[in-house]
Amino acid sequence: MLRPGVPGANGVARPGDTLILGLVEQYREALRLPQVQDRPDEFRRWLTEAREKAEGLETTLRPSGRRDVDRAAAEAAFQAAGAVCTHCHARYRDVPRRR
Ligand code: HEC
Numbered sequence: 872m873l874r875p876g877v878p879g880a881n882g883v884a885r886p887g888d889t890l891i892l893g894l895v896e897q898y899r900e901a902l903r904l905p906q907v908q909d910r911p912d913e914f915r916r917w918l919t920e921a922r923e924k925a926e927g928l929e930t931t932l933r934p935s936g937r938r939d940v941d942r943a944a945a946e947a948a949f950q951a952a953g954a955v956c957t958h959c960h961a962r963y964r965d966v967p968r969r970r
Pocket residue numbers: 914915917918921952953955956957959960963964
């Protein structure tokens with residue numbers, strides 16, 4: 872469905888492409904790390920969710936078959952992509968290490 876590295880419909884990369892692709896890629900790579908494989912299921916689920924939200928944001932910023940970005944959709948996707956950061960940090964970063 873997603874084709875990372877493929878520029879926008881008009882053949883020109885849009886602002887934000889590189890940044891969001893970078894985020895999606897970071898999440899993908901993180902999911903492959905052995906340290907992450909050892910984490911609880913929930914952690915990996917949230918990381919997967921975070922990747923999906925980042926992909927969703929990427930999709931809204933790079934609409935196919937249309938020229939204009941749907942600003943409301945992009946804003947909602949941005950909020951959703953940001954919410955997973957906070958969500959996961961509250962549980963797994965901003966607490967004393969439990970291992
Ligand atoms: C699935 C869980 C998870 C998600 C999703 C996540 N993070 Fe994190 N993040 C962590 C954990 C755990 C650490 C602490 C890593 C460590 O100390 O080894 C961390 C550390 C960080 C740090 C380093 C600062 C520090 O406290 O050491 C930054 C910056 C950061 N995250 C930003 C983000 C942003 C921005 C997003 C969303 C776009 C995000 N993270 C999404 C779990 C997550």
